Amino acid sequence: MEQTASDSPPPSAAGRYGTEAVFTADFTSTRQWVAGRSWAYPNGGPVNPDDNKLDHLVADPAYCRSGTFRATRRPDGRWNTGLLTTEGSEEAFEVRTGDVLEARVRLPRETGAWPAIWTWRDGDQEIDVFEYHPDNPDLLELSNHVRGGSLYHRDPAIGPGAWIDLRVEFGGGSVVWWVNGGQVFADGQGVGRDWHAYLIVNLSVCAGRYHPPPDPGTSEMSYEVQRLVVLRPLARPEAVDEGDG
Template structure:
C-alpha cells in the first residue's frame, strides 16, 4: 500500500473509531455515597446490644406465640454475639433463639429519619427459620429491613409498619444459603430498599420527620400458621450477619 493509501486508512480508522463514552452507573445501582458512619455493629459489645429480651415481645419475652413463633429468647452469647444467630430445639417444643437489640442498652443507639442502614446477611437453609432485621420503639415504629422464609426461597419481605407499605421482592440471587447485601434509606416521605445493589422498593410513605427506633437483629422459628414449622428431625438452624452499619448524612 502506498504512503498516501496508508494515510487515508489511518484517517478513516480515526474517524470510524467510537468515541469513548462516560461511565454510567448500572440501572438500579445505589448512589455511591451514603454519608458518615454513625454506628458500626459490634455484636459482642454489651454496651451496644442487649441479648435475649425486647419489649417487642409480650412482657419483654422470652416467648411470643401470638406472632406464631416458637421462640424462647436466651441471652447466651453463642446464640447471637458472634454475628451468627442460632436456634436450637427445646424439650418443650419451643426453640432457644438468639436476639440482639439496642433497646435499653447502655449506648441506647436509635436509627432516625434520614439514616441509611447497610448490612450483609447469609440466609438460612432450614425450613421454619425466620431471620429478620427490624426496628422497634414504644409498641411500634417498626420498619422491616428484611424478613425471609426458606419455603419462599427467592423472596424477601420488605415492610413499613409505620405508615404502611410492603413488597414481596423476588430475584434469582435470593436463595437459601446465599449472601445478600441490603441497604435501607429511612426517608421522611419514602423508605427505600436496595437488594444486591438494585433498587428493590420505594414505598412512597416514609417514616415522617421525627421518627426514631431501636434496632433488632434476630432469628425466629415459625410455628406453622403462616409458614411451615421445622421438620420433626431438625434440631438447629442459623443465619449470619457479616456486618451492619448506619450512615447519617450531616453527622
C-alpha cells in the same frame, strides 16, 4: 408492587450531601446490644406465641454474639433463639429519619427459620429491613409498618444459604430498599420527619400458621450477619421535604 426506573424518586438527602457512619455493629459489645430480651415481645419475652413464633429468647452469647444467630430445639417444643437489640443497652442507639442502614447477611437453609433485621420503639415504629422464610426460597419481605407499604421481592440470587447485600434509607417521605446493589422498592410513605427507633437483629422460628414449622428431624438452624452499619447525612437542609412528623 415492583419499582420501575421511571418510578424512582429523586436522589435522597443522604445521597446529595454525603454521609458518615454513626453506628457500626459490634455484636460482642454489651454497650451496643442487649441479648435475649426485647419489648417487641410481650413483657420483654422470652416467648411470643401471638406472633406465631416458637421462640424462647436466651441471653447465651453463643446464640447471637458472634454475628451468627442460632436457634436450637428445646424438649418442650419451643426453640432457644438468639436476639440482639439496642433498646435498653448502655448506648441505646436509635436509627432516625434520613439514616441509611447497610447489612450483609447469609440466609438460613432450614424450613421454619425466620430471620430479620427490624426496628422497634414503644410498641410500634417497625420497619422490616428484611424478613425471609426458606419455604419461599427466592423471596424477601420488605415492610414499612409505620405508615404502610410493603413488597415481596423475588430474585434468583435469593435462596437458602445465599449471601445478600441490603441497603435501606429511612426517608421521611419514602423508605427505599436496595438488594444486591439495585433499588427494588420505594414505598412512597416514609417514616415522617421525627421518627426514631431501636434496632433488632434476630432469628425466630415459625409455629406453622403462616409458614411451615421446622422439619421433625431439624434440631438447629442459623443465619449470619457479617456486617451492619448505619450512615447519617452530613447535612439536613430544612428545604428537604421529609414528610409530616
